[in-house]
Amino acid sequence: MTGPGHAGDGELLRYSDGELTPAEARQVRAHLDSCWQCRAELGEIEGAIRRCVRYRKDDLPERMPVPPAPWMDIRVRMAELDQVLAGRPWHARIWEEASAAFVRQRAWAGAVAVALVAALLVNQLRNAPAVQAAELLDRAIRAQETRIAGVEVKPRRIEIRTGSRRSVRTVGAGAKAASDGSLAAVEPLFARARYDWNDPLSASSYAHWRDALPEKRDEVTAVRDAAAPGREWYRVRTTTNANFLHSATLQLTAEDLRPVEAAFEFVSQDRVEISDLGPADSLTGIRPAESPPAVSPAVVSPIETARVAEIERPATPGEELAVWVALHRMGADLGEPIAVSREGGRVVVRGFGLNAAVGQRIASELAGNDRAVFETANAGADPAVADLRRGMAVQSASAARQGAQWQSEIEAKLGGRAEYDEFVDRLLSSEDRLMLRVHAVRRLAERFGPAEVAGLSPTDRGVLESMLREHGRAAEAEAAAIEERSRPVLQALGAHAAAIPALSAANWQESAGEMLTEARRAESLVAAMLGGVTAGSVDGPVEELPTRLLSATAALRLRASEFLRATIP
Numbered sequence: 130m131t132g133p134g135h136a137g138d139g140e141l142l143r144y145s146d147g148e149l150t151p152a153e154a155r156q157v158r159a160h161l162d163s164c165w166q167c168r169a170e171l172g173e174i175e176g177a178i179r180r181c182v183r184y185r186k187d188d189l190p191e192r193m194p195v196p197p198a199p200w201m202d203i204r205v206r207m208a209e210l211d212q213v214l215a216g217r218p219w220h221a222r223i224w225e226e227a228s229a230a231f232v233r234q235r236a237w238a239g240a241v242a243v244a245l246v247a248a249l250l251v252n253q254l255r256n257a258p259a260v261q262a263a264e265l266l267d268r269a270i271r272a273q274e275t276r277i278a279g280v281e282v283k284p285r286r287i288e289i290r291t292g293s294r295r296s297v298r299t300v301g302a303g304a305k306a307a308s309d310g311s312l313a314a315v316e317p318l319f320a321r322a323r324y325d326w327n328d329p330l331s332a333s334s335y336a337h338w339r340d341a342l343p344e345k346r347d348e349v350t351a352v353r354d355a356a357a358p359g360r361e362w363y364r365v366r367t368t369t370n371a372n373f374l375h376s377a378t379l380q381l382t383a384e385d386l387r388p389v390e391a392a393f394e395f396v397s398q399d400r401v402e403i404s405d406l407g408p409a410d411s412l413t414g415i416r417p418a419e420s421p422p423a424v425s426p427a428v429v430s431p432i433e434t435a436r437v438a439e440i441e442r443p444a445t446p447g448e449e450l451a452v453w454v455a456l457h458r459m460g461a462d463l464g465e466p467i468a469v470s471r472e473g474g475r476v477v478v479r480g481f482g483l484n485a486a487v488g489q490r491i492a493s494e495l496a497g498n499d500r501a502v503f504e505t506a507n508a509g510a511d512p513a514v515a516d517l518r519r520g521m522a523v524q525s526a527s528a529a530r531q532g533a534q535w536q537s538e539i540e541a542k543l544g545g546r547a548e549y550d551e552f553v554d555r556l557l558s559s560e561d562r563l564m565l566r567v568h569a570v571r572r573l574a575e576r577f578g579p580a581e582v583a584g585l586s587p588t589d590r591g592v593l594e595s596m597l598r599e600h601g602r603a604a605e606a607e608a609a610a611i612e613e614r615s616r617p618v619l620q621a622l623g624a625h626a627a628a629i630p631a632l633s634a635a636n637w638q639e640s641a642g643e644m645l646t647e648a649r650r651a652e653s654l655v656a657a658m659l660g661g662v663t664a665g666s667v668d669g670p671v672e673e674l675p676t677r678l679l680s681a682t683a684a685l686r687l688r689a690s691e692f693l694r695a696t697i698p
Contacts (some may be wrong), residue, residue: 265365449469570597648685
C-alpha cells in the first residue's frame with residue numbers, strides 16, 4: 130500500500146491488470162472492502178481501460194491510413210538466392226563457408242575473451258566486501274571459541290535501546306530468560322527476522338542470519354577512535370531487501386574481534402541498538418574492549434583487507450537534526466515511508482518504496498550535507514502483515530454488518546446522502562492530516578530522547594521545539610475540527626460526554642506517546658461508526674459506539690493540548 134492509508138494509482142492499475150503477487154492482491158482487496166475512495170478510483174481506472182480497448186477495436190482501424198505499398202515477400206528473394214548458389218561449383222561453396230566461419234570464429238573469440246575478463250572483474254569487485262565480511266565473522270566466531278575453551282563462561286549484560294527507552298538484559302550461559310516488559314515489543318521483531326534473540330550481540334548470531342539471506346550487500350569498515358588513536362574497531366554492515374530486518378551492523382574490537390555494539394533497522398522503521406556492558410557480576414560496567422583478555426594472535430590477528438574506510442567520529446544528534454530539518458522543509462517528514470538513523474559518521478536516510486520523484490527531491494535536498502546519505506530500499510509486501518490484515522478482515526465482518534446501521538442513522542440526521550458524503554469526507558480528511566502530524570511527532574520523540582536533547586546546542590533545541598510546535602498546533606487544530614464536526618451528530622444519536630482525566634507526562638516524549646495512543650483509538654472508532662470496522666475497535670456493545678467516539682475525540686483534543694504545554698514552556 131502506498132500513501133497515508135490509500136492505495137496509489139500505480140498499485141490499483143497493477144491490481145486491475147493482475148500483476149500483483151497473491152499476497153499483495155489480497156491486501157489490496159481487503160483495503161478496497163473498506164475504502165470507498167479507492168473503490169471509486171479503481172472504477173475510474175477500469176472505465177478508462179474499457180474506453181481504450183473499445184477505441185482500439187472499433188475506431189482505430191477505421192482511422193488508420195491505407196499502406197502505400199504491399200509488404201515484400203522475403204520468401205521470393207530467398208528462392209532467387211538459392212538458385213544462384215545452386216549454379217556455383219561445390220568446392221567454391223565449401224571454401225567460402227569455411228573462410229566465413231574462420232573469420233566469425235576469430236571475431237567471436239576476441240569478444241568472448243573480453244566478456245569473460247570483464248565478468249571476472251565485476252564478480253571480484255562485487256563479492257569482495259562479502260568475502261571480507263564472511264572472513265571477519267568467521268574469525269570472530271573462532272576467537273570466541275578460543276576464549277571460552279577450558280574457561281567457565283559467565284553471563285554478560287547488554288544494554289538495549291529503542292528510541293528513548295533503555296533496558297539491561299543478561300545473556301549467555303546460565304542467564305535467565307528476559308521478563309522485562311519494556312522488551313515485549315522488541316523480541317517479536319527479531320523473531321520475524323529469524324535473528325537469534327537469545328544472544329543478539331554475537332558474531333555467530335549475526336553470521337547465522339546473514340548466511341540465510343538469499344540477497345545481501347556487505348560493507349566492512351575500520352573505525353578509529355579520534356580521542357584514543359590506539360583503539361580501533363571493525364564494523365560489518367549488511368543490508369537486504371529479502372528480510373524483515375533490512376539492515377544490521379555489528380562492531381568488533383580490533384584486538385580480539387569481540388562484539389561490543391550492534392544496530393538493527395527493521396522494515397517497520399523500528400531501530401534497536403545494543404551495547405555490551407561486560408560480565409553480569411561486574412559492577413563497573415566497563416566494556417571488554419577496554420581490558421581485552423589474552424587471546425591467541427593466530428586466531429584474532431586483524432584483517433588488513435577489511436580496512437576499506439576510516440571514520441573519525443560518529444554523527445551527532447545535532448547533525449541528524451539538520452537532516453530532519455531538511456526533510457521537514459520539503460514536507461517529507463509527513464507520511465513518506467522514510468527512516469533516519471545515525472550509522473558511524475553518517476546520517477542515513479532510507480526511503481522504503483518511495484516515489485521516484487520524491488526520492489530525487491530528497492537526494493537533491495541532502496546533496497549539500499557531506500554527513501548525510503540517501504538510500505532507497507524496496508519495502509515489499511510482508512506475508513505476516515498480509516496474514517494479519519486478512520485475519521482482521523474476517524474477524525470484523527460480522528461487526529461491519531452491525532456498524533453499518535449507523536450509516537443510515539447518520540444520513541438521516543444530516544438530511545440526505547449528499548450531506549452524509551460531505552460529512553464523511555471532511556471527517557476522514559481531518560483524521561488523515563491529524564495522523565500525519567502525530568506520527569511525525571512520534572518519530573522525533575523516538576530519535577531525540579532526553580539524553581539526545583540534552584546534548585543539543587541551544588540553537589538546535591530551538592529548531593527542534595519549532596518543528597514540534599508546528600506539528601503540535603496542526604494536530605491540535607485537526608483534533609478540534611474532528612471533535613466539533615462529530616459532536617452534534619453523535620449527540621443526536623444519543624451520545625453523552627464523559628469526564629476525561631488529565632495526564633501529567635514526565636516530558637514531551639511521553640506526551641507524544643499518549644497523543645498517538647488516543648489518536649489510534651479515535652481512528653478505529655471512526656472506522657467502526659462508518660462501517661469499516663477493524664479488529665479491536667468493537668470490543669464493546671455496538672450501541673455504545675457514539676458515546677465512546679465522543680469521549681475519544683474529546684480525549685484526543687485534550688492530549689494534543691497537553692503535548693503543546695509539555696513542549697513549550
